[in-house]
Amino acid sequence: MEKIFSFNQNKNNTDFICYLLGIKYLLNNKKDYENFISDLKSRILMTYRHNFSNLNNNFTSDIGWGCMIRSGQMMLAEVLLRYNLGRNWRLDIEKNKNHYSLAHKDILSMFLDQPNKECYFSIHKIVHLGLQYGKKPGDWYGPETISYVIRDIVNLNDSIKISVYVSTGSIFLKEDIFNFCNKINNGALDWDSKLFLIIPLRLGLRSINNIYFKSLFKFLELPQSVGFIGGKPRYSLYFVGYQNKDLIYLDPHNIQSTIEKSSYFPNMNELLSYHSLKKNTININNIDPSLALGFYISDADDFRSFNKNIEKIFNDCTPIFEIFSNKNDKKSYNEKYYDNFNLDNNDDTWEIL
Numbered sequence: 001m002e003k004i005f006s007f008n009q010n011k012n013n014t015d016f017i018c019y020l021l022g023i024k025y026l027l028n029n030k031k032d033y034e035n036f037i038s039d040l041k042s043r044i045l046m047t048y049r050h051n052f053s054n055l056n057n058n059f060t061s062d063i064g065w066g067c068m069i070r071s072g073q074m075m076l077a078e079v080l081l082r083y084n085l086g087r088n089w090r091l092d093i094e095k096n097k098n099h100y101s102l103a104h105k106d107i108l109s110m111f112l113d114q115p116n117k118e119c120y121f122s123i124h125k126i127v128h129l130g131l132q133y134g135k136k137p138g139d140w141y142g143p144e145t146i147s148y149v150i151r152d153i154v155n156l157n158d159s160i161k162i163s164v165y166v167s168t169g170s171i172f173l174k175e176d177i178f179n180f181c182n183k184i185n186n187g188a189l190d191w192d193s194k195l196f197l198i199i200p201l202r203l204g205l206r207s208i209n210n211i212y213f214k215s216l217f218k219f220l221e222l223p224q225s226v227g228f229i230g231g232k233p234r235y236s237l238y239f240v241g242y243q244n245k246d247l248i249y250l251d252p253h254n255i256q257s258t259i260e261k262s263s264y265f266p267n268m269n270e271l272l273s274y275h276s277l278k279k280n281t282i283n284i285n286n287i288d289p290s291l292a293l294g295f296y297i298s299d300a301d302d303f304r305s306f307n308k309n310i311e312k313i314f315n316d317c318t319p320i321f322e323i324f325s326n327k328n329d330k331k332s333y334n335e336k337y338y339d340n341f342n343l344d345n346n347d348d349t350w351e352i353l
Helices: 030-042 067-084 105-110 123-133 143-155 174-181 210-220 268-272 300-316 327-340
Strands: 017-020 023-026 048-050 092-094 162-166 171-173 182-185 188-191 194-202 225-232 235-243 246-250 255-257 280-283 290-297 322-324
Touching (some): 017 030, 030 092, 067 105, 067 194, 143 194, 162 174, 171 174, 210 300, 235 280
């Protein structure tokens, strides 16, 4: 893998502060810079593949239409990394010696593009589930649709102790999530599985409204963050961090050959096809307002900590979604909102645009 950006020492520390999935780095500090490189390289990259087994409609490649599927796969792969290996796992065994860990090979095998029952999250499985949402092979997915497909594909798999909850209408209820994750064990409620929380949002008309910038950046600082998926119309990206007003992303648009599962998987070339050193950035002004935030929450205490962090962010920044304790709180809020929202039926109250 070729390193395409280099360490640059500078006294202005503020410009070099960077967050990558909840971890802060100072990129003009040599040690931090090296740790950032190692962290970025350890994220799992999913890209276009060609020459895979035929999909329903004679597709053997997802070039030009599968980027949102690949972005969703990357966010899910990050959740599986957290669950199996933890946030501090790194691909490098020894820095600068090309010695790499294979501890995540079972995760990679789940995403191989084969109609194999053990390839749980292959493009074949995703496209099959996408049919119930009106998506045919070759159709482009939006952030919300791929969120629902990920929910279904994970929640239908009993072998994976992760539950996916997708919020609707930019709202989530704490009570619903506790009920979703808790089961009665010996007469007491017990948080039964890890939670992958996905929050689809629309934060503007044609671009993200700048009042939401700070909130979005702050979410990438949370330890529970697994990034977000979005990008531009028909050009999806997986966002994993930020520096200044630039978002750092993994790009699924590189075209690679399909990998066949074998007893030798993955060899060196296969392994490195799932990782990248490239620090891609895009200014937050240049992305589409439709996106889906992802969070990995390990237990009830982590969920409480997550909610406290959200409250702190929304006390300081413009809220980008609503949180309610239960349905009664939501109902009271709706009644109060509509009681205060009185329209005067008078032409003078309208502005001609």
